[in-house]
Amino acid sequence: MNEKFQISNFKSQIKIIAVIPARYEASRFPGKLMQILGEKTVIATTYQNVVETGLFDEVFVATDSEIIFNEIQKIGGNAVMTGQHETGSDRIAEAVQNLDCDIVINVQGDEPFLKTEPLQQLIEVFHQDEKKEISLASLKIRLKEKEEIENPNNVKVITDLKGFALYFSRSVIPYHREKSLGAEYFKHIGVYAFRKEALLKFAKLEMTPLEKLEKIECIRYLENGMKIKMIETDFVGVGIDVPEDLEKARTILKEFESGSV
DSSP states (O other): OOHHHHHHHHHHHSOEEEEEEEOSSOSSSTTGGGSEETTEEHHHHHHHHHHHTOOOSEEEEEESOHHHHHHHHHTTOOEEEOOOOSSHHHHHHHHHTTSOOSEEEEOOTTOTTOOHHHHHHHHHHHHHOTTOOOSEEEEEEEEOOHHHHHOTTSOEEEEOTTSBEEEEESSOSSOOOOTTSOOOEEEEEEEEEEEHHHHHHHHHSOOOHHHHHHTOTTHHHHHTTOOEEEEEOOOOOOOOOSHHHHHHHHHHHHHHHHTOO
């Protein structure tokens, strides 16, 4: 069966929406989503790129910032005001609790260059999950450079033999003790696909001990026994966590516009 038909047919059976959690006061780079990337702000670029995938029945930005809310309204987009939350998942849960939807895709506001294919892969996870055992799906990318592997801003993930997440950490995992064996390292990309009911359940749970230590929200799912399916992608984007990342993103954008990539 043609892949495009599969995705289209799946969309006709369930309602899939995308929500972009957007906080203005980011701890490492305050106001980063309102920085200019090309001719638009980072958040406007992300929003429009997600809409242009054509995968979603609706796309929303969920924010507690009037500045970001007004920015999305200005470009004709959909924005929802929420209360203040510790995690993006909590913010999205508030935004979607009264919305008619089955699958919610969380796209980070600071990941402006995400492409269509990885989002299709996440949606396909739920197409194949006939028993509805998977609470959410997310993406990982292989790390090769020592500096990137050891960078605590890169959240690493390890999985079982079926691709389900075992743990996420800012530390280097796995620990490479047996030097005769090759070690593989994967970075977690903060794009999630949730079943709506799993997302609403998450928001009712207290922050868990390891989640608090690592400052990684998806650990809360693992500590409460929920399944996270990880999908490997070779997509190389830029998560804008610090000012240096913004410069990388600007360089990538210029290369795209010049046709050099």
